[in-house]
Amino acid sequence: MFLVLAFAIGLWGIGHLMGAPKRARLVMIGILYLGVVLLHLILPGGHPLRMATGESAALWLIFGGFVAIGLVYGSGVRRLKARAEVREAAEAKPKSGLFGDGELERYARHIVLRELGGPGQKLLKEARVLVIGAGGLGSPALLYLAAAGVGTIGVIDDDLVDSGNLQRQVIHRDATIGMPKVFSAEAAMKAINPYIDVRPYHRKLTEDIAADLLADFDLVLDGTDNFETRYLVNRVAVAAGKPLISGALSQWEGQVSVFHPAQDGPCYQCIFPEAPAPGLAPSCAEAGVLGPLPGVVGSMMAVEAVKQITGAGQVLRGQMLIYDALWGETRKIGLKQRDDCPICGA
Numbered sequence: 001m002f003l004v005l006a007f008a009i010g011l012w013g014i015g016h017l018m019g020a021p022k023r024a025r026l027v028m029i030g031i032l033y034l035g036v037v038l039l040h041l042i043l044p045g046g047h048p049l050r051m052a053t054g055e056s057a058a059l060w061l062i063f064g065g066f067v068a069i070g071l072v073y074g075s076g077v078r079r080l081k082a083r084a085e086v087r088e089a090a091e092a093k094p095k096s097g098l099f100g101d102g103e104l105e106r107y108a109r110h111i112v113l114r115e116l117g118g119p120g121q122k123l124l125k126e127a128r129v130l131v132i133g134a135g136g137l138g139s140p141a142l143l144y145l146a147a148a149g150v151g152t153i154g155v156i157d158d159d160l161v162d163s164g165n166l167q168r169q170v171i172h173r174d175a176t177i178g179m180p181k182v183f184s185a186e187a188a189m190k191a192i193n194p195y196i197d198v199r200p201y202h203r204k205l206t207e208d209i210a211a212d213l214l215a216d217f218d219l220v221l222d223g224t225d226n227f228e229t230r231y232l233v234n235r236v237a238v239a240a241g242k243p244l245i246s247g248a249l250s251q252w253e254g255q256v257s258v259f260h261p262a263q264d265g266p267c268y269q270c271i272f273p274e275a276p277a278p279g280l281a282p283s284c285a286e287a288g289v290l291g292p293l294p295g296v297v298g299s300m301m302a303v304e305a306v307k308q309i310t311g312a313g314q315v316l317r318g319q320m321l322i323y324d325a326l327w328g329e330t331r332k333i334g335l336k337q338r339d340d341c342p343i344c345g346a
Contacts, residue, residue: 137223
């Protein structure tokens with residue numbers, strides 16, 4: 001039995017040194033455990049392999065039961081802690097439309113801005129923003145929207161935090177590895193600003209829920225990394241007349257734009273009529289991405305959201321801002337609505 005435990009510890013240590021996600025290491029140890037139990041159930045008594053691994057399957061089954069109880073208990077404690085944090089934040093939150101004690105001081109640097117002022121901050125507090133994806137782009141966008149005092153922030157993502165995310169997804173921490181991203185993001189946002197209402201949706205955005213979900217919000221930020229979801233979000237946002245702030249990344253370059261045909265701008269599909277062929281637009285996991293780059297582009301998305309909500313300045317409607325981190329260059333290109341666009345065209 002000690003031989004198997006030593007082997008499991010070795011697997012864990014090698015996986016840690018190689019940077020394997022915690023979930024992957026647990027799966028490897030689980031496979032080892034199941035293999036040992038299977039050996040004991042198949043091989044006859046007295047077999048050398050059985051003798052070398054504890055003689056009896058009962059010991060391993062009891063051991064597995066205790067481990068399972070421990071994992072369930074730990075998961076339950078984490079969930080209860082997260083619920084307690086949400087409840088405490090909800091109790092501390094002031095009534096809708098009113099600033100709570102300390103909020104005016106918190107937003108003082110906004111209020112002294114001529115383009116925002118008190119009325120702009122009130123618009124932020126009353127705003128309802130949905131962020132799709134709590135990954136590289138969603139992380140900085142969510143943090144800055146929370147810090148800016150956006151009153152209601154929804155976030156939808158069906159993924160779990162793993163160690164490979166932490167190089168760029170700054171809203172998550174090592175302690176939240178294995179937790180659904182939306183709950184990890186919710187805890188981080190509440191830690192920054194307890195006065196906001198965070199609505200986490202731990203599920204994939206699909207055709208059957210997209211319209212109802214977007215109907216609850218005034219503005220949508222799309223930080224996803226696949227074209228299927230991007231086209232779905234664009235289609236539903238155009239149908240609902242909601243502005244869509246879209247960001248994208250590729251290795252050293254990022255781009256951001258505001259799509260809002262209801263205000264004479266193009267939609268996403270005007271600019272990208274069809275998804276590229278497989279392999280022409282590899283994901284961040286396939287092509288890699290500079291860690292700070294999502295922070296730059298996601299922060300730009302948050303800036304555009306603040307401007308869209310408050311009416312300050314000019315949003316990137318009909319324009320795309322492209323940032324090249326490798327050469328430190330930024331440029332803008334004009335975008336036009338297409339009359340033959342199947343989503344927003346005449």
